[in-house]
Ligand SMILES: Nc1ncnc2c1ncn2[C@@H]1O[C@H](COP(=O)(O)OP(=O)(O)O)[C@@H](O)[C@H]1O
């Protein structure tokens with residue numbers, strides 16, 4: 088069973104103006120997919136459809152076997168727990184520590200009143216510590232996020248997804264705010280996590296080299312339509328032209 092299936096997906100934020108048009112996409116477990124396209128192509132909209140933040144105008148979204156737009160509040164929350172998100176702007180709580188931010192990944196698992204009191208089970212704290220080590224931030228658990236570099240912040244974002252034990256990791260331009268070397272480190276980290284845990288990874292990117300180097304498959308979006316879908320090996324210059332020009 089595929090982990091993601093989009094069928095005839097279209098979305099218009101305003102009537103008649105389509106951000107996505109007739110998108111068909113099936114992703115199998117363990118793939119590393121790059122959504123490639125210029126600004127405005129519809130990459131973020133597609134990612135938001137996957138976690139239910141956007142309800143598409145038409146079409147169906149099935150994630151981990153669940154019809155995202157037909158779920159009730161509770162079911163949707165349970166599904167979101169299985170989907171980790173990393174962001175261009177990191178979406179961390181700057182005044183809190185690395186450990187506290189990573190523990191946010193456990194919030195879906197802790198009852199509301201306990202999380203208000205920040206009473207995380209010690210197993211959660213241990214898991215968070217191990218995720219912090221897995222992303223190479225040993226020794227930073229008690230550092231406030233605002234004192235970290237961009238690359239380190241993105242590592243915290245990834246550790247949060249790991250702590251969530253997410254089966255799918257979605258990234259919306261996760262390297263757009265980073266320099267080239269740091270971008271490569273972050274892409275390598277995501278690739279290693281994918282290989283080790285089998286988590287499916289879907290990233291929106293506009294960096295062709297990063298997509299080709301670190302992903303297994305490229306989905307090219309242009310003006311809301313899929314103009315290429317195939318293995319990275321097939322993504323030659325002609326394809327890049329089709330996606331970007
Ligand atoms: N919240 C919104 N309201 C209205 N239009 C939007 C909104 N978000 C995105 N759009 C439009 O939808 C299209 C696709 O945007 P987006 O999915 O953000 O593309 P990308 O992530 O590839 O840059 C663009 O034309 C954009 O202006």
Ligand SMILES: [Mg+2]
Nearest residue numbers: 130131132291
């Ligand atoms: Mg975007």
